[in-house]
Amino acid sequence: MTVILPFLLLTACGQSAEYKKSIKNGENAISDKKYQKAVEAFAIAVKEDPNDEVAKKELEYSKSLLKFEKQAKDQLNESNQKIGDLNDQITNLKGRTSEELENQLATAQSTLSEKDKKIGELEGELSSLREFKKQIDQENAQKAEQLAQKQETRNNPVQIKITSFTENTSFEVVEGELKNISDISLKFVQIRVLFKDDNGNIIDSKETYGQSSTLLANAMTKFSARVKKDPRITNATAEIIDFRTE
Known part of the structure; x- marks a missing residue:
């Protein structure tokens, strides 16, 4: 991005070569977005000609650009830090959530296993009870038949x-x-x-x-x-x- 200087650089025959060099270096630094070097270059130009308004304004402008750049970098760093913190929080949250889910799953599986075991035991007991009931029914049927036969015998x-x-x-x-x-x-x-x-x-x-x-x-x-x-x-x-x- 090319920065258009808002000021016209006016040179006089009495300005030194160092002044001219510093002004040129400052312009190039601004074009390259190297605002710290621009500040340093324009500061030399002001030192060479303290009464030159153009050099003063270029220095002030360079300082403003440097300030804005620093603020932008600070904001970017702060944003990146916040993003990093959020990523860490998300990672930790995911880790905790995954761990909690794994613990809950393990607990559920353990509970299910215990319930399956209990169901198996109950089914075994139920099977035994059914067999016992079957034996009782058979015995009762035999007793009823014997009683009926005995009653029939007593009647006849x-x-x-x-x-x-x-x-x-x-x-x-x-x-x-x-x-x-x-x-x-x-x-x-x-x-x-x-x-x-x-x-x-x-x-x-x-x-x-x-x-x-x-x-x-x-x-x-x-x-x-x-x-x-x-x-x-x-x-x-x-x-x-x-x-x-x-």
Whole structure:
């Protein structure tokens, strides 16, 4: 950038060569933006001719340029320092933020690992509880079935089996067995034998008792029943109608 001097350099025949040289050096220094050298050169010119207004004004102008340059440099240095400080703060902030994030991430990962471990333990306990519940359900089902069977046995404690169905010249004869399938003794087990035709119609019936008046648990006794011969009778069934418990 070329600086245009605001002053006309007037020389007189009586001015020294040193004066002229200093003025020339000052002008060149200003053109090269070397304001300190310009101040020094114009100061020599003023010294050579203290009454020369041009040299004085050139010196004052050079000092102003030097002052502005110094202020600009100071402001630039201050700005650079502030920028450097801001960069340091940003770097430190980034470093702290990164460190904090890493710490938070590590803490979160540790917490997640502990939770995963706890979940695994809970799943193991839950699996054991499910297996235990399954066993309990099976045992309860078995007990319920046994209880139902026992109740059914108590309600129907006698099994009836017809072992023969015959006829003679006068009677239709049925023989069979009674078995006490309960865990208690029974007395006076009374049965009814139904004599039927091929269509299941009841033609005749006969009530009777087991041969033993007392039927112990898991014991057996025989029974028999007969009715008058009837050509319609082709089969027979038997049912319990009464019994007593001890």
